Amino acid sequence: MSEHDTNDERTDADERSTDRTDRPDSAGDEEVRSWTESSGTGTVNIQDLTKVYGTDGDELVAVDEMDLHIEAEEFVTVLGPSGCGKSTVMECVAGYLDPTEGEVLVNGEPVDGPDPSRGVVFQENRLFPWKTINENVRFGPQMRDSVDEGRIETLFDQMGLEGFEESYPHELSGGMQQRAELARLLANDPDIMLMDEPFSGLDAMTKELMQEKLLDVWEDDDRTVVFITHDVEEAILLADRVVVMTARPGQVKDVIDVDLDRPRDTNVVTSDRFNELQRRASESIHDEAERAMEQAEGRA
Amino acid sequence: MSTRSTTERIGEWFSGSLPSPTRGVRKLLSLVGFVAVWWLFYQFGVLNFEHFVSPWTTIVEFAGALAGQPLTEGGNTIYLHAAYSAVRVAVGVGIAAILAIPLGLVVGTSQRWESLVYPAFEALRPIPPIAWLPIAIIVLPAVAIGSVSIPLSALFVVFIGAFFPIYTNTIEGARNVESEYRRAAESLGASRTNVFRHIVLPATLPAIVTGLSLGVGLGWITVVAAELVTGGPGIGYIIIQASRLLNNQAVVIGMIGVGALGYASSALVVALGRWLTPWSET
Numbered sequence: 001m002s003e004h005d006t007n008d009e010r011t012d013a014d015e016r017s018t019d020r021t022d023r024p025d026s027a028g029d030e031e032v033r034s035w036t037e038s039s040g041t042g043t044v045n046i047q048d049l050t051k052v053y054g055t056d057g058d059e060l061v062a063v064d065e066m067d068l069h070i071e072a073e074e075f076v077t078v079l080g081p082s083g084c085g086k087s088t089v090m091e092c093v094a095g096y097l098d099p100t101e102g103e104v105l106v107n108g109e110p111v112d113g114p115d116p117s118r119g120v121v122f123q124e125n126r127l128f129p130w131k132t133i134n135e136n137v138r139f140g141p142q143m144r145d146s147v148d149e150g151r152i153e154t155l156f157d158q159m160g161l162e163g164f165e166e167s168y169p170h171e172l173s174g175g176m177q178q179r180a181e182l183a184r185l186l187a188n189d190p191d192i193m194l195m196d197e198p199f200s201g202l203d204a205m206t207k208e209l210m211q212e213k214l215l216d217v218w219e220d221d222d223r224t225v226v227f228i229t230h231d232v233e234e235a236i237l238l239a240d241r242v243v244v245m246t247a248r249p250g251q252v253k254d255v256i257d258v259d260l261d262r263p264r265d266t267n268v269v270t271s272d273r274f275n276e277l278q279r280r281a282s283e284s285i286h287d288e289a290e291r292a293m294e295q296a297e298g299r300a
Numbered sequence: 301m302s303t304r305s306t307t308e309r310i311g312e313w314f315s316g317s318l319p320s321p322t323r324g325v326r327k328l329l330s331l332v333g334f335v336a337v338w339w340l341f342y343q344f345g346v347l348n349f350e351h352f353v354s355p356w357t358t359i360v361e362f363a364g365a366l367a368g369q370p371l372t373e374g375g376n377t378i379y380l381h382a383a384y385s386a387v388r389v390a391v392g393v394g395i396a397a398i399l400a401i402p403l404g405l406v407v408g409t410s411q412r413w414e415s416l417v418y419p420a421f422e423a424l425r426p427i428p429p430i431a432w433l434p435i436a437i438i439v440l441p442a443v444a445i446g447s448v449s450i451p452l453s454a455l456f457v458v459f460i461g462a463f464f465p466i467y468t469n470t471i472e473g474a475r476n477v478e479s480e481y482r483r484a485a486e487s488l489g490a491s492r493t494n495v496f497r498h499i500v501l502p503a504t505l506p507a508i509v510t511g512l513s514l515g516v517g518l519g520w521i522t523v524v525a526a527e528l529v530t531g532g533p534g535i536g537y538i539i540i541q542a543s544r545l546l547n548n549q550a551v552v553i554g555m556i557g558v559g560a561l562g563y564a565s566s567a568l569v570v571a572l573g574r575w576l577t578p579w580s581e582t
Contacts, residue, residue: 096483116489126484130502130579139498140488168579188488 041107041117042072042191042224044093048102051088062088064249065102072191075218075225077239079232079285081292085250086228087123090196093226094120106192116140119190121198125177127169133180134165140188155183159213175206179213186217192224199234208266211237219263232281233269236260242277244284247291254284353548361549362556371542371550376533382557384450385527385535389519389565392458396515400463401508404470409500421467429461429522433529454526454534461522462515469514473507474500506580509573516569520562535561 046068053060062085070076080086091097092104095114104111106118114120119140127136137155141147156162159179169177178198185193199207211234218225229235235242236258244254258277260268268274321329339356341349353361365371365378406413436453443450477500485499527536535557542550574580 094483094487096486114483114486116487118487120484120487122480122484124480126478126480128481128484128499128502130505130577131498139485139490143485143489143491143494170579184488 042222043105043107044068044070044192044224044226045105045108046070046089046093046102047105049089049092049099049104050101051085051092051097052100061249063092064251066251068243068252070224070226072224073222075227075238075240076243077227077229077235077241078243078245079229079235079281080245080250081247081285081289082230083292083296084245084247084288086245087196089250090120090194090226090228093192094118094194116144116188117190118192118194119185119188121181121185121193121195123197123200125169125174125181125201127177127181127184129169132166132168133161133172136169136180137161137183137187139184144188151189152187155186158217159183173206174202175210178202178206178210182213182217189221190223192226193218195225195227197229198227200229200231207234212265214238215264232278232285236274236277236281237264237266237269242281244281245288247288248295253288254281256281256284351548353552358549358552358556362553365553371538371553378538378553378557381533381535381538381554382561384533385520385523385558386561386565388455388458388523388527388534389516389561392455392523393462393512393515393519396459396462397466397512400466400511400515401470404467404508404511405474405500405504408471408474408504409496418471421464425464425468429457429518430525430529432460433457433526437530451530454523454530454536457522457526458519461518465514465518466508466511469507469511470504473504473511476507477503502577505577506573509569509576513566513569513573516565517562520558520565524558 046066049063049066050061051063053062066089068089078086078089088097092099093106093111095111095118111118127133128139131139138147138152141152156165159182161176161180161183164172164176164180169180172180181198199210202210214225215238225238227235227238236256239258242256242258243252244256245251246253256277260271260273260277335355339354341347342352342354344350368377368379370376371378371381403417407417408414433453436456437451440452440456443452481499481503482495485495490498523534524536524539527534528540531537532541535554538554538557539551542548542554
């Protein structure tokens with residue numbers, strides 16, 4: 001019995017050492033890191049991802065064997081009908097949920113819990129109501145003992161938050177809260193930004209301004225963005241690639257390359273190419289939305 | 301003007317077509333109305349109230365008590381009685397808070413602790429605080445302050461009364477912390493300790509303040525009940541002693557004293573709550 005156990009351990013250790021020698025630079029941690037950086041940090045690899053909620057008899061397959069590879073610095077929007085499991089995918093990438101099967105690799109490493117290199121913006125504003133805007137924005141750097149005053153100041157300026165440092169979130173307008181949340185995320189300088197329908201609660205005008213703000217931010221720095229939405233226009237306006245998901249159980253139905261010029265602003269929505277892409281995406285998602293609605297009615 | 305009936309005018313007043321009185325005036329009206337009902341009951345002998353005392357003599361007697369006239373035999377003033385009761389409430393609620401808040405936070409956030417602690421306390425919770433008095437009298441010693449011997453049993457009953465509202469509110473508050481705040485903090489790099497300190501604790505504070513407020517209220521209810529049994533000095537003691545001596549005037553003064561102190565201490569808790577949660581919208 002004990003002999004068997006030791007054997008197992010040895011096999012594990014052997015495998016790990018083989019892994020290590022497979023890498024181009026295995027001399028030291030620093031060199032390993034520089035190697036990953038040269039290949040671009042911020043790749044997301046979703047492999048065979050399956051997520052099942054509930055237990056025997058009352059199971060709900062939210063995501064079923066989904067595969068998706070996202071390049072470093074790519075802006076990907078995930079478009080899907082409500083209840084299709086797109087948030088579940090994001091929660092697995094964020095590290096809040098463990099996949100039932102398959103795995104999520106970030107920079108080649110399996111995701112193990114939340115990490116500041118993967119920043120998250122939620123559908124509803126999640127600024128901490130008990131902290132001022134200033135305390136919210138510097139929360140991440142403070143947690144990691146790396147507050148960069150210059151960076152914080154630049155963010156306040158960039159997001160138009162000067163003068164609101166000592167305000168509490170509820171004293172700000174919806175758009176301003178969303179900008180503050182973006183500032184809080186950027187203060188941590190994440191490689192990957194995970195955004196779950198962040199603008200869905202905003203009015204049309206504010207939404208447009210926030211979309212432009214996000215495009216500015218993304219074009220300035222090298223970051224990967226995974227942006228979840230059910231808004232076809234938003235999906236195309238922002239993305240390099242639009243990933244269309246099926247109704248539950250979620251799978252990749254279609255991937256649309258968005259070849260519109262960058263930098264973009266919201267005027268691009270009037271172009272012919274945009275309309276063509278929008279029609280394609282709308283057609284692709286239409287049947288899925290219908291199926292999702294039937295599912296929702298069946299449940300009710 | 302003469303064509304409109306009184307009921308119509310009252311209706312107009314309620315529907316706001318007449319200028320409604322300011323908040324301060326309405327608060328004053330509430331007190332005046334209360335005294336008016338009391339006076340009417342006394343004047344017309346509703347429910348044998350004619351044997352009771354009128355508001356006017358009460359006001360005079362109360363002023364005398366406030367001026368330092370002794371209230372009970374032994375020559376103790378209302379201030380001394382009030383001080384004894386207030387200390388029992390403050391210490392009892394204080395100890396309850398010191399124990400109930402950490403326990404509630406642990407039970408509300410950890411399933412392991414919940415299964416370990418929760419059932420036992422749920423079994424104790426329905427027992428009325430005053431039912432603890434016989435055990436408290438046997439188990440707890442009396443402390444001597446100067447020449448007076450003060451039993452700790454009343455204080456213990458206050459502690460029990462205040463403990464459970466603080467405990468249960470803290471648990472509920474900690475359980476109901478939005479998981480997305482926790483997730484947001486984790487994704488920003490917060491450790492478990494920091495998630496507790498920066499998320500769970502402040503998010504639970506409003507519920508803790510609610511618990512404290514209920515705890516102080518129950519503290520006053522239980523202190524009077526306990527003092528009725530254990531004796532004085534104390535406001536509850538004034539009431540029971542005066543009742544035995546058929547001194548209705550002193551009974552009413554004792555009641556007013558408890559009411560005023562309870563009101564003042566709940567205002568204190570509200571102020572504490574505002575100071576602790578400056579972000580709250582109300």
